[in-house]
Amino acid sequence: MAYEAFARKYRPKTFDEVIGQEAVVRTLKNAIDMERITHAYIFSGSRGLGKTTISRILTKSLNCQRGISSSPCGECENCIEIDRGSFPDMYEIDAASNRGIDDIRALRDNVSYAPIKGRYKVYIIDEAHMLTREAFNALLKTLEEPPPNNIFILATTELHRIPDTIRSRCQTFTFKPPTVSQIKDYLKRILETEKIEYEEDALYILAEASEGGIRDSASLLDQAVTLGKGHVTVKTVEELLGFIPETEINNFLSKLKEKNIKEMILITERLESEGYDLNVFWKQINDILHKELIDISIKESGKFFSKKDIEDLIYIQNIFLKAYTEAKSFQNPKHIYQLTILKLNYIKNLVSLKEIYEKGIKVSKHTVETPKDEAKVEKKDNELDLQSVILKIGKEAGAVVTAVLKKASIKMEESQIIITVEENLKDTLSEKKDIIEKHFKKPVKIEGKTVKTTKKKSQKRDEAVDKVLELFKGKIITYTEE
Ligand SMILES: Nc1ncnc2c1ncn2[C@@H]1O[C@H](COP(=O)(O)OP(=O)(O)O)[C@@H](O)[C@H]1O
Ligand SMILES: [Mg+2]
Numbered sequence: 263m264a265y266e267a268f269a270r271k272y273r274p275k276t277f278d279e280v281i282g283q284e285a286v287v288r289t290l291k292n293a294i295d296m297e298r299i300t301h302a303y304i305f306s307g308s309r310g311l312g313k314t315t316i317s318r319i320l321t322k323s324l325n326c327q328r329g330i331s332s333s334p335c336g337e338c339e340n341c342i343e344i345d346r347g348s349f350p351d352m353y354e355i356d357a358a359s360n361r362g363i364d365d366i367r368a369l370r371d372n373v374s375y376a377p378i379k380g381r382y383k384v385y386i387i388d389e390a391h392m393l394t395r396e397a398f399n400a401l402l403k404t405l406e407e408p409p410p411n412n413i414f415i416l417a418t419t420e421l422h423r424i425p426d427t428i429r430s431r432c433q434t435f436t437f438k439p440p441t442v443s444q445i446k447d448y449l450k451r452i453l454e455t456e457k458i459e460y461e462e463d464a465l466y467i468l469a470e471a472s473e474g475g476i477r478d479s480a481s482l483l484d485q486a487v488t489l490g491k492g493h494v495t496v497k498t499v500e501e502l503l504g505f506i507p508e509t510e511i512n513n514f515l516s517k518l519k520e521k522n523i524k525e526m527i528l529i530t531e532r533l534e535s536e537g538y539d540l541n542v543f544w545k546q547i548n549d550i551l552h553k554e555l556i557d558i559s560i561k562e563s564g565k566f567f568s569k570k571d572i573e574d575l576i577y578i579q580n581i582f583l584k585a586y587t588e589a590k591s592f593q594n595p596k597h598i599y600q601l602t603i604l605k606l607n608y609i610k611n612l613v614s615l616k617e618i619y620e621k622g623i624k625v626s627k628h629t630v631e632t633p634k635d636e637a638k639v640e641k642k643d644n645e646l647d648l649q650s651v652i653l654k655i656g657k658e659a660g661a662v663v664t665a666v667l668k669k670a671s672i673k674m675e676e677s678q679i680i681i682t683v684e685e686n687l688k689d690t691l692s693e694k695k696d697i698i699e700k701h702f703k704k705p706v707k708i709e710g711k712t713v714k715t716t717k718k719k720s721q722k723r724d725e726a727v728d729k730v731l732e733l734f735k736g737k738i739i740t741y742t743e744e
């Protein structure tokens with residue numbers, strides 16, 4: 263048996279099966295039942311919303327052998343022929359290919375004949391806006407002197423291209439895109455009738471991707487069933503839509519968590535060279551980050567991040583979302599995404615608000631006298647490695663140690679590592695010295711520096727504090743000093 267596409271097979275045959283379009287359906291049903299049928303309609307709306315479908319149901323309602331009814335029987339010869347598209351009193355005219363005056367003249371001649379089999383002749387003029395000016399004028403004449411028992415339905419995706427003279431003689435119905443959940447239910451009904459296994463989430467993804475088009479959603483479903491060999495899973499649907507595999511997404515997120523800039527850049531390079539659409543990738547990442555933020559707010563922690571990351575996460579999501587909007591209208595999205603990743607480098611000093619308050623803003627980078635110059639150069643070279651070592655240490659030794667290390671001056675020598683921190687923080691590190699040594703794979707010397715609190719220096723605010731203030735649009739109200 264020939265395979266029949268879902269969109270065709272599941273074209274609604276009654277008003278009650280139509281999804282969405284409540285206002286259109288209700289008005290038409292009332293008009294039919296009260297036998298107050300207008301002779302000319304405009305069905306306006308984007309493709310795949312049911313304009314043709316509803317035109318046919320209306321045709322059946324008027325021509326069912328069991329009588330005019332908003333619920334035609336669907337079984338009589340007329341109903342069956344209308345469903346098949348072979349009813350002699352239903353004319354489906356494609357205005358895109360029959361746009362001229364001659365086509366409309368032929369239609370006008372036809373109008374004067376009585377219906378062959380039914381009560382009404384119905385002319386469904388698809389893509390009506392494509393008619394030429396002459397054709398519209400000829401049509402207008404017919405609409406002005408409506409011959410009895412003829413109904414005209416002008417279907418169009420571009421209402422503004424239908425002349426006002428025509429519009430004023432028709433009753434216009436605007437077809438609206440159905441909601442994601444309506445589409446989801448429609449797909450679900452198809453799969454349950456077909457007895458095809460599916461994952462609920464997969465249907466949700468399909469419904470979202472079809473952007474309001476029911477026909478598109480059904481076609482996507484066809485493809486998903488074929489691709490998944492009869493199982494509609496999230497995995498096959500994502501593959502179908504060109505989603506980036508979950509392992510890649512997870513990998514990127516874990517690098518993001520480590521702020522491993524280099525690896526994140528490499529991932530974007532690789533995905534692009536493998537032919538993935540980076541905009542799709544970025545959207546997936548943003549969706550997850552958003553979900554993480556919500557989960558952290560509600561349940562304290564998400565799948566990748568936890569409460570302590572929330573400030574970083576708000577900042578990251580902020581710049582990531584901006585990048586997405588920008589990149590979509592930019593020729594080379596990769597550049598924008600990579601630039602955005604590089605920006606993350608500048609939030610690595612962002613310590614948590616809680617930490618700052620616990621320490622009373624006393625701990626300021628600028629008050630530590632560090633052996634600046636050499637250390638800085640070396641630090642730059644080893645920046646990426648250093649960051650990841652610090653993070654590893656932090657995982658074992660705790661967030662406080664991470665914060666202290668981030669503020670410390672770390673000098674990497676051949677035979678040892680010298681970490682210089684403020685005297686009062688020295689013990690914090692010394693306690694975890696063995697963990698620190700394990701990760702640096704070298705002996706570690708922890709040195710304390712006395713804090714010289716000259717008024718001027720201590721009043722210089724910490725960069726991290728500035729960042730937090732910027733983020734929360736805050737002000738420092740009290741500023742404690744040791
Ligand atoms: N409102 C709807 N309810 C249910 N199915 C629909 C609806 N709109 C469209 N479809 C599906 O999409 C297919 C195409 O619909 P159609 O009526 O030809 O759209 P249009 O004429 O607006 O482009 C139909 O066969 C049907 O399966
Ligand atoms: Mg159509």
Ligand SMILES: [Zn+2]
Binds near residue numbers: 326328334336338
């Ligand atoms: Zn019937």
